[in-house]
Amino acid sequence: MSIFIGGAWPYANGSLHLGRVASLLPGDVIARYFRLKGEEVLYVSGSDCHGTPISIQANKEGVSPKVITDRYHNEFVDCFHKMGFSYDLYTRTDHPFHHEVVQEIFNQLLDHGVLYKKAVEQTYCNDCDRFLPDRYVEGNCPHCDSAARGDQCDVCSALLDPLELHNRSCKLCNGSPLSRLSDHYFLSLLKFQNKLENFVDQADGWRENAIGLSRRYLREGLQDRAATRDLDWG
Ligand SMILES: [Zn+2]
Ligand SMILES: [Zn+2]
Incomplete structure (x- = not known):
């Protein structure tokens, strides 16, 4: 039997703290366990x-x-070296090989018609000359008027679209962002609704909460997801 273990990929914008190391440790324990049992193990991860x-x-x-x-x-x-982590491969997402594989998957999905192009309204800051990710837009929640970020309101827990905020401002420069149309590719998750329902019904050896959460998403209906970003880094 071959065992594949895909560890979490730590995000390369700050040092690791103990909590992050602790969350990576179980993968290493399992890799060692299966190697001792004589199984063929492939334990990989890398920096995001x-x-x-x-x-x-x-x-x-x-x-x-x-x-x-x-x-x-x-x-x-x-x-990881000092702590004795036993990755078979630890790489990084800006490695040319990683780019190649991701582009190959993207093109396959495009060829199979499960990625499609759609123009969407995005917040754009003229002063910063960039599209803003949701959490870099701040303003007042349209439901409770508290100060909120573009992705959600921490006071009333409403999930938000940044364009719904009142008195929008750019977190980077405090300017007032505008909205601008931008083309994006969306992954048509809805097309997989039936297939995924069958897959979850036949789930074998899954944890109860994994099955419960998957069923909940399927019951609420799958939403197509943007697979591209307005960003020149990534
Ligand atoms: Zn609110
Ligand atoms: Zn700005």
Whole structure:
């Protein structure tokens, strides 16, 4: 039997703290257990090197995102080495091989018609000259008028779209963001509703809460998800 263990990929925008290391440890324990039993084990992980928080931190420091990701990736590798983690492969998402595989999957999904293009309204800050991720838009909640972020209101727990906020401001420069249309690819999850329902019905060896949560998502109806971002880093 071959055992594949995909560990969580730590985000390369800050040092690891004890909680993050603790959450990675069970994967290593399981890898060692199966190796001792004589099984063939493939235990992989890597540093998550893309995304908005990294590009924003790079802007702040006046360096390229690569400088930030190199700094923390090297720190992670050193930390895992000192702690004796036994990864068979520890890589990073900005490695050319990773890009190649992701692009291959993206193109396959496109060829099979499960990715489709749609124009969506996004918040855009003229002063920063960039589209803003949801949590970088701040304003007042349309339901309870408390101060809220673009993704949710912590006071009344409402999930929000940043364009619903009143008195919107850009978290980076305090300017007033506008809305702008932008083309994005969406993954048509709805097309998989029946297949996934059957899959969950036949689930074998799953934990109760995993089955319960999956059933809840399916009962509420699957939503198509944006698979692209307005971002030049990732
Ligand atoms: Zn609210
Ligand atoms: Zn701004």
